Amino acid sequence: MCTSFINRKNNLLTAMNFDNNGMPFNIVKNSKHFIVYVDGGRGEHPSFGVNSNGTFINNLFVNSNGKGLYKRAGKKVTHTSKLVSDILSASILPCDINSYLENIEVVNVPDFSTHNMIVEKSGNVWIVEPGRGVIHNSADEAPYFIMTNFSLCDMMEKKELNDDGMLRYKTAKTLLDKKNNLDVNSAFQILDAVKQSEGSWTTVLSMVYSQKENAVYYCFERDFENILKHSFE
Secondary structure, X not given: OOEEEEEOOOOOXXXXXXXXXXOOEEEEEOOOXXXXXXXXXXXXXXXXXXXXXXXXXXXXXXXXXXXXXXXXXXXXXXXXXXXXXXXXXXXXXXXXXXXXXXXXXXXXXXXXXXXXXXXXXXOXXXXXXXXXXXXXXXXXXXXXXXXXXXXHHHHHOOOOXXXXXXXXXXXXXXXXXXXXXXXXXXXXXXXXXXXXOOOOOEEEEEEEEEOOOOEEEEEEOOOOOOOEEEEOO
């Protein structure tokens, strides 16, 4: 499925492998944002990306616990896809994320179970898991933060976990523990180590956002020798 992490040592970097099972996807990039839209069978919707303010959000699969199921959006309810859209469009500003998540119930879209990682330019992280809860990991709390496809809320509560993404999580953690001066190239080395090359889910897009440069570096189909760059400046 997918692997994402934020590194807070020196240069703030946010990285992600987009693992796909054949769903059509499209990148929209301009001076305001870099967004990947995915068609999961109900038309294209924003799945992950970063805006020019340095705010990143993704939407990764996670096993359902039977809660957080779809409800119609309203004043007190939103769904994961709209959360992605509102964060990337800056309809929800970083300074308002805490209060927003405290007052809004985030649910899944129909027939899907996902969780979101939000990262703002100072390195603060929010994990949103419908039906489970919200984790706020502040910029000074740890040198890095990782998310794959098992529930981080369940992990914090020491509940039994499925193994979806556990090996990728442990691999990324081991490599991040060794890196003191992570840069864009070494972030891609970690993405290379956790890529998926076989099976129904393969890595089709890898990206690293550099806060210092306000730029997105990315490549397709695990071709880490040919890195492209999109700058917001």
